[in-house]
Amino acid sequence: MWVQNYPIRANLPNSGPCAEDFYNTLEPNGAVNRGFKHGDTSASSSRAHDTDIQEEFSRLQPDNSIIVDTPGQDGSYAEKVDMLYFCGHGDANQLYFGEKKGDAPNSDDVAHYDDIKLGDGPLKWLVLDACRTLHNTLIGGSWSIFNRWTKAFKPGGGLRYILGFSTTCKNDNFRGKVFAQLLNPVPGGSLIGEPIRIAWRYACEETEPNASEWAILRVGDQSSAIANDRWTDNSVTNMPTIPASGKQKFTYQKRLGPVATTPEVIG
Amino acid sequence: MATIFQVPKRMASFPAAVPVYKIADFPDSKTGTAYWLKRIEELSHGLGFSNVKPEFGREHVYNQDGPLLLRMYKASNSFLFFNRDLVGSTVPGTNILGPKQAKLRAIELIKSQQLLCNGTGGNFQTFYAGPGYTVAQTAEVGEGQCGDWLVSDESEPYKTEIRAHFGYLINGLPVFGPGAKTIISNVGEALSEEIHFWKNPGEIVSEREIIAPDTAISRLCKENQFLKVMKLHKKHPGQSSGRFYDDVELGYYATPPSNKQRFYIPVYKIRGTFESRIKLGNTKPNNQNQEDDTFRYDFVHFVSAMHGDAEGFQMNDFKRQIIY
Numbered sequence: 154m155w156v157q158n159y160p161i162r163a164n165l166p167n168s169g170p171c172a173e174d175f176y177n178t179l180e181p182n183g184a185v186n187r188g189f190k191h192g193d194t195s196a197s198s199s200r201a202h203d204t205d206i207q208e209e210f211s212r213l214q215p216d217n218s219i220i221v222d223t224p225g226q227d228g229s230y231a232e233k234v235d236m237l238y239f240c241g242h243g244d245a246n247q248l249y250f251g252e253k254k255g256d257a258p259n260s261d262d263v264a265h266y267d268d269i270k271l272g273d274g275p276l277k278w279l280v281l282d283a284c285r286t287l288h289n290t291l292i293g294g295s296w297s298i299f300n301r302w303t304k305a306f307k308p309g310g311g312l313r314y315i316l317g318f319s320t321t322c323k324n325d326n327f328r329g330k331v332f333a334q335l336l337n338p339v340p341g342g343s344l345i346g347e348p349i350r351i352a353w354r355y356a357c358e359e360t361e362p363n364a365s366e367w368a369i370l371r372v373g374d375q376s377s378a379i380a381n382d383r384w385t386d387n388s389v390t391n392m393p394t395i396p397a398s399g400k401q402k403f404t405y406q407k408r409l410g411p412v413a414t415t416p417e418v419i420g
Numbered sequence: 421m422a423t424i425f426q427v428p429k430r431m432a433s434f435p436a437a438v439p440v441y442k443i444a445d446f447p448d449s450k451t452g453t454a455y456w457l458k459r460i461e462e463l464s465h466g467l468g469f470s471n472v473k474p475e476f477g478r479e480h481v482y483n484q485d486g487p488l489l490l491r492m493y494k495a496s497n498s499f500l501f502f503n504r505d506l507v508g509s510t511v512p513g514t515n516i517l518g519p520k521q522a523k524l525r526a527i528e529l530i531k532s533q534q535l536l537c538n539g540t541g542g543n544f545q546t547f548y549a550g551p552g553y554t555v556a557q558t559a560e561v562g563e564g565q566c567g568d569w570l571v572s573d574e575s576e577p578y579k580t581e582i583r584a585h586f587g588y589l590i591n592g593l594p595v596f597g598p599g600a601k602t603i604i605s606n607v608g609e610a611l612s613e614e615i616h617f618w619k620n621p622g623e624i625v626s627e628r629e630i631i632a633p634d635t636a637i638s639r640l641c642k643e644n645q646f647l648k649v650m651k652l653h654k655k656h657p658g659q660s661s662g663r664f665y666d667d668v669e670l671g672y673y674a675t676p677p678s679n680k681q682r683f684y685i686p687v688y689k690i691r692g693t694f695e696s697r698i699k700l701g702n703t704k705p706n707n708q709n710q711e712d713d714t715f716r717y718d719f720v721h722f723v724s725a726m727h728g729d730a731e732g733f734q735m736n737d738f739k740r741q742i743i744y
Contacts, residue, residue, distance in 0.1 A: 299562035344475070360676050363601050411555060
């Protein structure tokens with residue numbers, strides 16, 4: 154899923170190639186098919202498609218607020234796949250879409266972390282290839298990462314990971330492909346596909362300069378088995394990972410890049 | 421252009437001309453099987469593998485031994501090593517090395533692998549680190565109540581591993597891009613990863629006259645995404661602004677290790693920011709603070725610094741990474 158033509162923001166020309174290559178490179182893992190791909194240049198009517206993209210994430214509620222899902226309903230499109238790769242604009246609080254959704258007076262062209270609640274369907278891994286979504290900062294006092302994007306993990310749901318960036322990132326045309334290559338098994342060889350956290354780490358290292366910081370937010374504490382999730386592991390089921398009530402732990406990690414200083418030549 | 425983007429008034433001065441380097445040759449994947457086998461064997465032994473059983477994929481050559489993986493990039497002669505049991509673990513690390521010690525150890529490893537070699541055409545490649553280049557990595561665990569997710573503020577980051585980062589200079593100029601870095605990480609005493617993304621520069625193929633930085637900025641502003649932003653600014657006056665930072669840098673660019681790159685050409689690294697409060701319809705206000713309502717886009721672009729056209733030096737893989 155990608156947005157590259159933004160009516161009121163800077164365009165991101167590499168979003169399409171990045172997300173398309175992710176889709177085309179990732180191999181189905183057993184019974185799971187690759188789901189859908191939507192982008193703003195894949196159809197004759199880009200306006201219609203931009204609206205579709207936001208529809209994947211959001212449902213317009215009776216009060217015209219945007220929410221991804223409502224209790225008792227089937228998952229949105231976004232939740233009908235195992236892994237969702239979004240490539241577009243983002244910041245610490247929201248994702249940006251190309252078009253306002255519908256004509257409702259209060260609809261907008263963003264999906265704020267408060268609006269996103271995922272986990273009803275098979276969706277387990279959400280990739281936000283967008284700037285700063287997983288920035289860990291104290292926004293508005295106590296708005297640490299745990300109090301922002303953990304809201305996307307719906308209680309009683311099966312979402313396990315959000316992968317993204319703590320800093321700005323390049324609008325890169327290779328990252329989706331590299332990520333999928335690392336997740337895939339190597340044909341005829343002994344490699345069965347890397348754990349998701351390792352695949353994201355190295356997809357970012359391969360495509361970003363030294364200063365960028367990738368980040369990962371996942372369900373479970375430091376020793377949870379979720380840390381070793383693999384795309385190719387069919388024992389990872391659609392069962393909920395988060396209880397409907399009670400307490401839940403999350404783990405956050407990010408790359409800490411070097412501090413720019415005067416070079417010290419070695420050799 | 422000046423109606424929206426502020427252009428720096430003073431920028432550093434740059435040399436009138438700089439060399440273009442050919443990337444040094446190494447055997448390709450079809451003719452160089454023996455080379456790749458020897459290289460993977462040498463590296464594997466130094467990285468603690470007890471078995472060497474190379475596997476050839478389309479773009480990579482691998483060696484796997486339990487949790488250890490060595491992945492070599494046929495397009496660039498770069499490599500990536502990691503220990504799956506250690507790298508990126510969120511378990512608190514014990515005996516994490518201090519930055520000085522981690523850096524010294526990393527340099528020792530690099531030297532033993534003979535990665536500190538100079539370019540084949542002369543003494544022009546250097547390898548650098550800085551005082552802040554060796555950084556402990558952290559993880560953090562938070563616990564919240566389902567539904568409101570208000571997680572306790574008591575969560576504290578803890579150290580998991582330490583990473584020594586290195587960069588590259590060619591003939592004194594920095595090399596930008598993802599394909600110019602070496603990173604070595606340790607968990608306690610054990611090596612958890614080594615990233616070596618680098619293409620050795622070879623002979624100088626030409627000396628190219630350099631354009632002024634403001635000419636490069638003008639070139640950047642002709643890109644569609646900037647033209648579009650300027651149109652928006654005209655349509656919604658006073659609701660957007662932008663600026664280019666004055667720290668424009670001259671250097672070379674290294675593409676990702678999976679790309680076949682033929683030349684190091686001079687580029688300007690241009691950073692800037694764009695802010696907009698333009699809204700579609702009656703956008704609902706966000707509930708945290710006013711900053712939420714401002715769209716901010718920080719960008720970094722690399723623009724060819726060569727005077728004249730870049731004919732002969734352009735490559736398909738480059739096209740989306742460098743603006744010519």
